[in-house]
Amino acid sequence: MSHSVGHEETHGGGTSEIKKVTIILSVLTIIELALGFWMIGMENKGLILAIKGAIIILMLAKAFYIVGYFMHLKHEIKNLIMTIVVPLALFIWFIIAFLADGNSFRNLRNTYDPYFKEQSTIKVEKKEHGSHGAAAGAHADSTHKSEGAVENKH
Amino acid sequence: MATTTTATTTKLWGGGKSPFNVEYGKLMMWYFLMSDAFTFGAFLISYGTIRFSTNGWPDPNEVFKSFPFAPEGVNAPLVFVSIMTFILIISSVTMVLAVHAGHNMDKKGVVKNLIWTIIGGLAFLGCQAWEWTHLHHEGAWWGSNPFLNADGTASSTNFTNYFFTITGFHGFHVFSGVIINIVMLIMTLMDKFEQRGHYLMIEKAGLYWHFVDLVWVFVFTCFYLV
Numbered sequence: 001m002s003h004s005v006g007h008e009e010t011h012g013g014g015t016s017e018i019k020k021v022t023i024i025l026s027v028l029t030i031i032e033l034a035l036g037f038w039m040i041g042m043e044n045k046g047l048i049l050a051i052k053g054a055i056i057i058l059m060l061a062k063a064f065y066i067v068g069y070f071m072h073l074k075h076e077i078k079n080l081i082m083t084i085v086v087p088l089a090l091f092i093w094f095i096i097a098f099l100a101d102g103n104s105f106r107n108l109r110n111t112y113d114p115y116f117k118e119q120s121t122i123k124v125e126k127k128e129h130g131s132h133g134a135a136a137g138a139h140a141d142s143t144h145k146s147e148g149a150v151e152n153k154h
Numbered sequence: 155m156a157t158t159t160t161a162t163t164t165k166l167w168g169g170g171k172s173p174f175n176v177e178y179g180k181l182m183m184w185y186f187l188m189s190d191a192f193t194f195g196a197f198l199i200s201y202g203t204i205r206f207s208t209n210g211w212p213d214p215n216e217v218f219k220s221f222p223f224a225p226e227g228v229n230a231p232l233v234f235v236s237i238m239t240f241i242l243i244i245s246s247v248t249m250v251l252a253v254h255a256g257h258n259m260d261k262k263g264v265v266k267n268l269i270w271t272i273i274g275g276l277a278f279l280g281c282q283a284w285e286w287t288h289l290h291h292e293g294a295w296w297g298s299n300p301f302l303n304a305d306g307t308a309s310s311t312n313f314t315n316y317f318f319t320i321t322g323f324h325g326f327h328v329f330s331g332v333i334i335n336i337v338m339l340i341m342t343l344m345d346k347f348e349q350r351g352h353y354l355m356i357e358k359a360g361l362y363w364h365f366v367d368l369v370w371v372f373v374f375t376c377f378y379l380v
Contacts, residue, residue: 052380
């Protein structure tokens with residue numbers, strides 16, 4: 001035991017803790033999936049946004065349990081926790097900045113780029129998935145038709 | 155007094171007791187994983203930015219609705235990916251158990267749990283291989299996207315490009331994790347760790363494996379759920 005470089009005292013929990021965290025992770029995943037199933041075919045935009053927010057919170061909770069308990073970070077010395085967690089706090093800024101940037105780019109394009117705006121309003125006829133070769137002809141035909149439909153609308 | 159004089163001669167840490175109280179290799183594994191987290195974070199944030207900057211996006215429940223050996227046209231969204239998620243969680247648990255057995259110098263437990271972890275990793279890779287093959291057959295690949303946006307408008311190739319890049323990068327991590335675990339298994343069977351008197355290497359491999367699971371939590375949420 002003389003070889004082991006001082007990780008004895010940082011032992012946490014043991015098998016009972018592993019069991020507990022496994023159950024927590026499974027339950028969180030099941031809730032996530034249940035929310036995901038609930039969202040299928042939902043029309044209410046506000047509720048969808050709320051559910052997505054809830055799923056992201058559950059995701060962060062899962063991340064906390066994996067890093068804290070499975071990766072044992074919660075039982076390490078506070079200095080070590082800080083050197084890992086503090087740099088990762090940059091992500092808060094990255095996420096806000098980049099998503100806001102993407103959002104602003106979309107708004108600008110919708111305002112100043114009529115082609116971009118138009119492209120996102122034209123409905124394409126649903127094509128069969130996995131259609132190769134033989135169906136390609138029919139494809140060209142259907143896209144042609146949808147173009148015609150757009151022209152008629154104008 | 156003596157300590158203050160030695161401290162003034164050099165400003166660098168002169169060794170002795172580790173300030174973080176972890177072994178060098180384990181600390182470096184943590185820092186590697188932190189940098190890897192930034193790589194994955196950059197990928198996912200880039201995906202989010204592009205998604206926020208476009209008006210339409212394909213519906214994941216429409217794209218990922220198939221299941222192996224199910225008849226064509228089956229509508230089972232989220233089912234296959236939930237199996238993949240649970241495979242990875244369970245393999246993470248067996249990895250913790252292997253680390254735990256290593257603490258107790260229980261070679262048999264380490265071997266047993268490492269084998270389960272490797273099987274879990276291979277099962278996950280098999281699932282991913284099936285999913286990629288299936289999507290490829292549907293015409294999805296880098297630079298080609300057969301799926302329409304959720305609102306029925308024409309989609310760009312951004313969706314497939316990001317999906318294959320990010321799940322591919324994650325899959326490659328799983329693959330290297332399995333290789334690392336196999337090396338650990340061989341070393342355990344050769345009694346390398348018994349001779350060293352500790353199983354710290356298993357802990358480092360375990361950190362890497364948990365990180366792979368952690369990344370999947372984010373990839374799974376970003377691509378399949380929201």
